[in-house]
Amino acid sequence: MALSCSSRKWENDLFLSFSGEDIRNGFLSHFHKELDRKPIHVFKDSDIKRGQSLGLKLKQAIRDSRIAVVIFSRKYASSSWCLNELLEIVKCKKECSQVVIPIFFRLDPTHAIITDVLGELALTQPKDSEDFVGIETHIAEMNILLHFESKEVRMVGICGPSGIGKTTIARVLFNRLSSRFRCNVFIDRAFLLKSMEHYSGANLDDYNMMLHLQGIFLSEILGTRDIKINHLGAVGEMLKNHKVLIFIDDLENQVVLDTLAGHTNWFGCGSRIVVITKHKHLLEAHRIGHIYEVPLPSDPLALQILCQYAFRQNYPHDGFMELVSDPALRACKLPLVLTILGSLLRGRDRKYWMDMLLRFGKVQHGKTEEILQFIYNELDNKNDEAIFRHIAFFNGEKVDNIKSLLADGDLDVNTGIKNLVDKSLIRETCNTVEMHSLIQEMGKEIVRKQSSEPGEREFLVDCKEICDVLKDNTGTENVLGISLDIDETDELHIHESAFKEMRNLRYLKISTATNLEALNLGYFSSLVELPSCVQALNKLEIWNLPSCENLTYLPSKLRLLSWDLYPLKSLPSAFSTQNLVEIDMKYSKLEKLWYGVQPLNSLKKMNLLGSKSLKEIPDLSTATNLEALNLGACSSLVKLPSSVQYLNKLKTLNLPFCENLETLPTSINLQALDCMNLSGCSRLWSFPDISTNITYLDLSQTGIEEVPWWIENVSKLRKLNMRNCKKLEYVSLNVSKFKHLEMVDFSNCGALKVASLNGSPITVAISDDIHSKLPVYVKVSSSIPDDHFPRVELNFLDCFNLDQEALLQQQSVFKWLILSGEEVPSYFTHCTTGTSMTNIPLLQTSLSQPFFRILACAVVDFEPISIDHTSFLIEVQCQFIDGLGTHFGSAYWPMYFSTVPMGSHLVIFNCSLPLNGDYTYLAKRHYDHMDIQFRLTDDYSQIKLKGCGIRLYED
Secondary structure, rough: OOOOOHHHHHHHHEEEOOOHHHHHHHHHHHOOOOOOOOOOOOOOOOOOOOOOOOOHHHHHHHOOOOEEEEEEOOOOOOHHHHHHHHHHHHHHHHHHHHHHEEEEEEOOOHHHHHHHHHHHHHOOOOOOHHOOOOOOHHHHHHHHHHHHOOOOOEEEEEEEEOOOOEEEEHHHHHHHHHEEEEEEEEOOOHHHHHHHHOOOOOOOOOHHHHHHHHHHHHHHOOOOOOOOOOEEEOHHHHHHOEEEEEEOOOOOOHHHHHHHHHHHOOOOOEEEEEEEEOOOHHHHHHOOEEOOOEEOOOHHHHHHHHHHHHHHHOOOOOOOHHHOOOOOHHHHOOOHHHHHHHHHOOOOHHHHHHHHHHHOOOOOOOOOOHHHHHHHHHOOOHHHHHHHHHHHHHHHHHHHHHHHHHOOOOOOOOHHHHHHHOOOEEEEOOOOOOOOOOOOHHHHHHHHHHOOHHHEEEEEOOOOHHHHHHHHHOOOOOOOEEEEEEHHHHHHEOOOOOOOOOOOOOOOEEEOOOOOOOEEEEOOOOEOOOOOOHHOOOOOOOEEEEEEEOOOOOOOOOOOEOOOOOOOOOOOOOOOOOOEEEEEEOOOOOOOOOOOOOOOOOOOOOEEEOOOOOOOOOOOOOOOOOEEEEEOOOOOOOOOHHHHHHHHOOOOEEEEOOOOOOEOOEOOOOOOOOOOEOOOOOOOOOOOOOOOOOOEEEEEOOOEEEEEEHHHHHOOEEEEEEEOOOOOEEEEOHHHHHOOOEEEOOOOOOOOOOEEOOOOOEEOOOOOOHHOOEEEEOOOOOOOOOOOOOOOOEEEEEOOOHHHHHHOHOOOOHEEEEEEEOOOOOOOOOEEEEOEOOOOOEEEEEEOOOOOEEEEEEEEEOOOOOEEEEEEEEEEEEEEEEOOOOEEEEEEEEEEEEEOOOOOEOOOOOEOOOOOOOOOHOOOEEEEEEEEEEEEEEOOOEEEEEEEEEEEEEO
């Protein structure tokens, strides 16, 4: 009987494949318990007798499951049953598009048992990349250069012209290799742009920028958030003992390579670093001797690429062989060009092919630019052509942003984007529009050919041309967009009427000017004082700023107004805002945007970060579509307008370090509001009336004195940050009401007197003895079930003045806590300066109950080299022993502790050792003593385990 997978009606959400001998005792029960709490239906094989071959019922269960989770353990591969399950899962992945997720249980992913299995599964590899013609030859050549038989650290380069497939080869290779390396990362241009996104003055050769980039890189490769470093040797210090896989794609700047992979001795034995670039000299300058120069495809392979996109198969349809063999097509070898040509010809009849080839034969085929220009000319309609030119300007933007900015015009944006994707001119990845750099350059060249005069073109992106247009006032109504990176020039002169003739200007982006040496606003007839933003212009030496007031004109059709360091006190009085979709004016000199009520129905984003002179926000009652408002570090801002309460689509409200902000509107209970940041608003004293739908609330460093009881109504809250609230005296936080809570931080709230958690108030004892002040890091009241809040963190660091004994007797309130200290407190009846203890008496205890509970303490010492916080895991393993020497083992699943500061700490937690599972019959014996082992693992090997202790609940 054949098992069909044509039906897509999944009976199960999840199928688990595992070796029961390895994991049933402990891990599996925890895993099932967590899954049962979620709306996830897991197939359970309790009624199926396990043998050498899979029965029909189990095969069908695998095929009926949307996701298969394979738990690799040491004995997994020695079980024929497990291997048969895995074989069936591999079939379902290939035939039914089943999702496969691996879990490594006390096993390194590079273990020989599973290396071949993961290669077969190709768990993370997108199919379109695997279908790249000739990919296996490229991979074979790269494997020779990578030489995995060697334990050395090796750097390998991939080099070749744009469009030859370097990135595709790299992606396939990375996805096949990444499972062999616990630490791996793929760095592309999007990664670098995101890293620099919120960094003021983001020049790659800036020392602080390099520190910032290294921190983000380390956070990514080590899987730890927000790593901060203080010197550029941190990468070598943190990764020297790690076997890593690093891919750096589309390298254009030597500084990136020097910053992230400066030397092979930065990394552990067996590490591999692959650098992809069209600039061979960058590889040679870095002394990378192993370089794969990607060759052009042979004639048969080029034909196969064309056919894949034109006919969706490796050969032409009947009657088309002569056409695909046309000399004009055979002269094309670049895979990118062949891909686009094939997409352009897909679904076309013979007549269209012949007409197109007649025109194509006139192109000089040695020049890729002319071929791409021909392809652009073959676009079906003016709409697609216009969308193409717009995306060349907005390359890398979110799809939704592009649609918003181009809405309300004459363009059919959705159809245009779809057509360009179909023709392989762009692609959508993670809601982002991406255009190959070669195609984008062609798009820019098309715009340049519109006129010899820059001011008569649609889009201006060349810094010199933009500066000339702004200085000479030569812009025209043809200009739709300007994107000026002032860091590319050292002088900027703006004519007073520079924007007056550009009445159709829709998109204006002016970036930070850290390299500016001369700023001439001499044509402005009313500027009064020097902008404070020039304090950031460290190279500015020449200023021409006569007395004048402000810019008199901005085009009324503007949809994007992005101008960092805007130098004037307000926008032009005659400026109409009715078309604005986004205002991005970080670090501006603005005191007020405009006067009165403006039409803002199109506005979705407003970012005035760092505008220190901004005193008030205008009436926003018409901004009914506003989704994000960022007023961070607007230190002169005293209040928000009452109209904020009408922003029913507002999702994000950021007001960090608005130091003079004293009051908020009476109600900001906006249903869409998801994230609210008021950190550093030191004059804000009362707890805001917030939306019950908020998930992230940051009130750190505010003057708030009390957390009210009604906060429990904010049931979707995930993170509450109130650290450094020096006036906070009372907290009422019934954690049982929060089903999604992950983190609460009350650290350094020195005035805190009463904290009511889950209805149990903890009073802070006032002590004159400074040494009795014990910093404490708390997690979840244990009056809540153990599995209720598996991730929530309550941080009361540096708040309590209780002595250790009194605090430990309150342990029933917490699931775990951290204290300052260098030795195990006397409260723990069994302790050692090592990591294990033996022969702990149990008084003839029966272990037939589901869990054996103890209170555990570990002494950890964190002496950082390059960072001031780290994370670590603690695992507890027990052996219960009876008088006959019979052993019963149990392990407490590793507990994760995050963001722990430097110094010595006592890590104290309730430890529940599972006693049920397949070996329950052993637990029914009476055991008289136990051995216990503590194990600690941290991200950077900078934490030492200096001692441990336990207290039995029977003590």
